[in-house]
Amino acid sequence: LSASRKRQFCHLVESTARECGEYAHTRYWQGGLLTNAHIQLGAGVRLPDLLVFLSSLNNVFEPHVAIRDAAKMNIPTVGVVDTNCNPCLITYPIPGNDDSPTAMELYCKLFRMTIIRAKDMRRQTEVFQELR
Secondary structure (H helix, E strand, O other), X not given: OEEOOOHHXXXXXXXXXXXXXXXXXXXXXXXXXXXXXXXXXOOOOOOOOOEXXXXXXXXXXXXXXXXXXXXXXXXXXXXXXXXXXXXOOOOEEEEOOOOOHHHHHHHHHHHHHXXXXXXXXXXXXXXXXXHO
């Protein structure tokens, strides 16, 4: 699940997730969406395996609420962390500029390539396992 609250990058984040066959959340994140998923979304909802934050701050320069929720639920997180935010709750922080359009395009391109390659490797492994 890719997440970002910066308006100027919403389209980029959503299109990157769509190209990978994954999901994106670029709107207001209601606190407790992960911790109370069975109540808010109903039974049988599967939590994400990983959260990718392309900006770890929300629009008012506070830490994204989903970072705290993911830490409570032990969901690993990958996040681009600028100098103005605390990387403590992010599992795999990536130091970098999250304000530059060029940098965000690079991050999205790298995440897209990595996700697509990992899915291809998983498919190849499954096919190999079936042949055995």
